[in-house]
Amino acid sequence: MTLRVLAGPKAFQQIQQRGMHADDFSTMVGASGGPKWFSLFGLDQYLFGDFFAQRTQPLQLLGSSAGAWRFACFAQDAPVAASQRFCQAYSTLCYPKKASTADITRISMTVIDAVFPSQQHIQQVIENPAIKLNFIVARARALTRGRSKATQLVGLTMTAAANLAQRRWLGHFFERVLFHTPNQAQVVADLNDLPTRWVPLDQHNLKQALQASGSIPLVLDPVLDIPGAGPGVFYDGGITDYHFDMPFSQQGLVLYPHFYPQISPGWFDKSLPWRRRFSSHYDHVVMLCPSAQWIESLPGGKIPDRNDFKRPDQQRLKDWAIVIERSHELAEAFKQGDYQLERLY
DSSP, X not given: OOEEEEEXXXXXXXXXXXXXXXXXXXXXXXXXXXXXXXXXXXXXXXIXXXXXXXXXXXEEEEEETHHHHHHHHHTSSSHHHHHHHHHHHHHTOOOOTTOOHHHHHHHHHXXXXXXXXXXXHHHHHHHOSSEEEEEEEEEEOGGGGOOSHHHHHHHHHHHHHHHHHOGGGGGGTEXXXXXXXXXXXXXXXXXXXXXXXXXXXXXXXXXXXXXXXXXXXXXXXXXXXXXXXXXXXXXXXXXXXXXXXXXBOSSSEEEEEOSXXXXXXXXXXXXXXXXXXXXXXXXXXXXXXXXXXXXXXXXXXXXXXXXXXXXXXXXXXXXXXXXXXXXXHHHHHHHHTOXXXXXXX
């Protein structure tokens, strides 16, 4: 088996009764996770080159970090070409030894430049009538506003301790900022778990906000004072919403191509197994993920991750290229219906 398709209880019942069709989906979700998304590249290409290609009704995209960068491609007029540019730029990233956060930030931003080679591409996202981009950025509060590594480390340590006690206490240290294309319905409602602000995207803030959504603390420099979002220090959206546990719309199904068959709501929940339980927010979710057997057949028996950057560049790039090529196997399995529908929980 190559692909697993897991559905929440209401999605499972609907698919059993009437099958699965592109127009059944109203929302698509994209997780944080750095290079893990290479395993989903083929699915991305198929979904927006074929499955959703004739879409006329709005499809809400909700991502954070690498998920946000992926989704910025899909809202362009030529989503397949944009996704290919993104993949090429990201999968060939190389950093000098002992690179500073400024060096890593500068080199990483060449990926966003590849996604948006012109202002016209930004405008396409803002004005897309059918594919609606939404993504998360984390705005620092209190001690996490410091820019030095030492101050950041203290703030992150305190954040982790607060989050360990209760996830809602994360809100004392970070505010969720949800950027969205203007004049659209909200992708989620009743967000009262953490302090949240909604900020419309425009020509002046899209690239900056997208950069912030992938600005991993201690690795990349934060983004300062994003237009429309006010003054502040902005970081990776995965801090608040790593794999998402939100009240998704119940007006249609939610498609979630993911690397794993489980979630961690926020960045600080990755090592907390009791936070990985699915809530009723996933009742309408259809999750697509690679099978354990498929993952074991990849180089090193795993999907790519950020630790790969510690490996020699030549072998790392070779292995990533293999995963990207083989990711089309997941797309083919989805296209051919070569899977068994499973219950998500």
